[in-house]
Amino acid sequence: MKQEKKKIKETILVVDDEEGILEWLKIALEKEDYEVVTALSGEEALKIARKKYFPCVITDIKMAGMDGLQLLKKLKEEDPDIIVIIITAYGTFESAVEALRGGASDFITKPFRIGEITFRLKNVFERERLRRVNIFLKEKITKKEDDVIVGESKKMKELLDLVDKVAKTDATIMIYGETGTGKELIARRLHNKSYRKNEQIVTLNCSALPETLLESELFGYKKGAFTGAEHNKKGLFQIADGGTFFLDEVGEISSKIQVKLLRMLQFHEIVPLGDTKTVKVNVRLIGATNKNLEESVKKGEFREDLFYRLNVIPVYIPPLRERKGxxxxxxxxxxxxxxxxxxxxxxxxxxxxxxxxxxxxxxxxxxxxxxxxxxxxxxxxxxxxxxxxxxxxxxxxxxxxxxxxxxxxxxxxxxxxxxxxxxxxxxxxxxxxxxxxxxxxxxxxxxxx
CATH class of the missing domain: 1.10.8.60 (Helicase, Ruva Protein; domain 3)
Known part of the structure; x- marks a missing residue:
């Protein structure tokens, strides 16, 4: 039976200084299967947004204290990719234009029906999805020729049969093979044969980066997390959201990163550097190594609990000397x-x-x-x-x-x-x-x- 893609609810932060409107929007949007958090002011919204990740914020433009435009500017400074929908009163079209110039994804004029706001939400989320798909397709076109796996030997046929079988599941895969055997090619085949094939696959060689850089690349960072962190940056796990993440040479990662990777596999969430709020991610992880991880576990170099999380389905690639045909x-x-x-x-x-x-x-x-x-x-x-x-x-x-x-x-x-x-x-x-x-x-x- 074909496995359905896991659906994670989109989380929305709704901001308005009128409590009645907030409650009405919360109830209506939750009926549409969104997860909704509310805030009665721009200042409160900013505090909440700094503790929890929101892909979308709906905010009224006119509020006491920090107004919607000021909130928009602050949110965009910290997360350029955040979706912001502005609610504006009839007759303030100039403010709406200013909001769009400031990075708002859309605006809605009061009074409005709940159907209109859910329609706009679906549109902005779809535009964001298409933007990501466009990036993915451009990368896929350049990779297509190199993704061909050549092999008619018995060992390769057995390997590809296993790969095609386990690709249809969402289980974590661990690929074992010597350097140069084609571990990334196998990872790409697993992705292309899975239900996630229309999303992107992100790849990273863990041995190519020092620990501090690897950590920021994997999990992202918050503005001010370290010297030179001038803005928020999404980690590769967030970029791979909905798709597949291939971690090559996973046996080389430090104990600190092993702990964070274990958390991602257990709870499907990450915490960017310098931040305290968790970010939900829906990613299928494929690891690869040329090491004997069981020996690394015995030596205390690799966490046993992480090993079992990664090694759900082991896949072994034969060296070329064993398939000379x-x-x-x-x-x-x-x-x-x-x-x-x-x-x-x-x-x-x-x-x-x-x-x-x-x-x-x-x-x-x-x-x-x-x-x-x-x-x-x-x-x-x-x-x-x-x-x-x-x-x-x-x-x-x-x-x-x-x-x-x-x-x-x-x-x-x-x-x-x-x-x-x-x-x-x-x-x-x-x-x-x-x-x-x-x-x-x-x-x-x-x-x-």
């Missing part, structure tokens, strides 16, 4: 994609070159294979790539001794690439197919021992 298909796919991107004629791999690719163990998995194909296409002038061309790229001429380690091979490969790039580490990182920050970390780790 897929290599010819992958090479063909990469040749087509790279030739199109570089706007050059497609090149052919000789049988000897293909055999060499099949014999190699690919410690960097599919990502390393793609980099090898791209370098072959760029560096070789002839239309056919030979065995000799491949041996220069994957270093099969390195004598392998029984005692050689993966670390030795990694050091040799990095040294040779940096040497060929004349010491340019940015260029070397591009050739190796890794981010410059990753290369610097590897250099520090490998050459400091």
């Amino acid at each position: 897929d290599i010819p298909l992958l090479v063909q796919r990469f040749v087509e994609k790279i030739s199109k991107r570089l706007k050059i004629n497609r090149k052919e791999f000789s049988s000897g070159a293909m055999n060499m690719l099949m014999d190699y163990n690919w410690p960097g998995n599919v990502r390393e294979l793609e980099n090898c194909v791209e370098r072959s296409i760029i560096l070789q002038d002839s239309e056919k790539i030979t065995e000799g061309d491949i041996s220069l790229i994957i270093h099969t001429d390195i004598p392998v001794k029984e005692e050689i380690t993966l670390k030795d091979l990694e050091i040799t490969a990095i040294r040779e690439v940096i040497k060929k790039c004349s010491g340019d580490k940015i260029k070397a990182a591009k050739v190796l197919g890794i981010h410059p920050s990753t290369l610097y970390r590897k250099l520090k780790r490998l050459f400091s021992d």
Whole structure:
């Protein structure tokens, strides 16, 4: 049976200095399935809005003390994306225009019927939804070509069958796989096969950011939370609301962020940095790691309760060395994609070159294979790539001794690439197919021992 998307009530803050109007609006809007909080003044509304997240505020324009326009300005300063609907008396059209210029989403003229205000609410929420969908579709168009998963081997068929089966649920998924196996591709397939497919998928590599920056990116922050926080910023969990959030290298997060992530999974809410109010989020979480999280739990490096929350359905991606039969298909796919991107004629791999690719163990998995194909296409002038061309790229001429380690091979490969790039580490990182920050970390780790 198809699972229905969980519906979270939209919360609205209604502001008016007339208690009778407030009570009437609260009762009427709650009948329309909105969650309603009321305030009798602009000052009270601002205090409430600073303690609890509201996607929408309905406020009268004329009130004693802080009026609706002043409240609008304050709300927009703290949350530029907040929806504000202004209620104005008949004959004050100029004030309504001023409100729209100040960022109000709509205005309603008194007297009005409740049907009119619910109609306007549906319109502004729909406009906001379409704005987010438009952003999502633009991103989806650019990602579509790269989302293709290639594989006809038994292990890949079993993996994709499992992915398609669990995608239809809303369970939290944990993807395990070595670096370069395609964990993000699997996460995108899970999203695209789920009922959330028309919403966006947000991705973040936890190991790419320091703890303080990672925390503010995930959960957002309030104006003044730290030096340089000049305005409120939504976190990625809020941006992913209604869709899917893919957290790569989740095993690298600190104990502090583990606690906040556990809260999100338990209560579907977050607290931005520097704030005390909670924000409800409706997100399906997909985690990924190349670590053994059970071992991390035993060592006290990862919370056991968070592990069980994340590991509801584990998905294991086989390394390329365990599905070598897929290599010819992958090479063909990469040749087509790279030739199109570089706007050059497609090149052919000789049988000897293909055999060499099949014999190699690919410690960097599919990502390393793609980099090898791209370098072959760029560096070789002839239309056919030979065995000799491949041996220069994957270093099969390195004598392998029984005692050689993966670390030795990694050091040799990095040294040779940096040497060929004349010491340019940015260029070397591009050739190796890794981010410059990753290369610097590897250099520090490998050459400091």
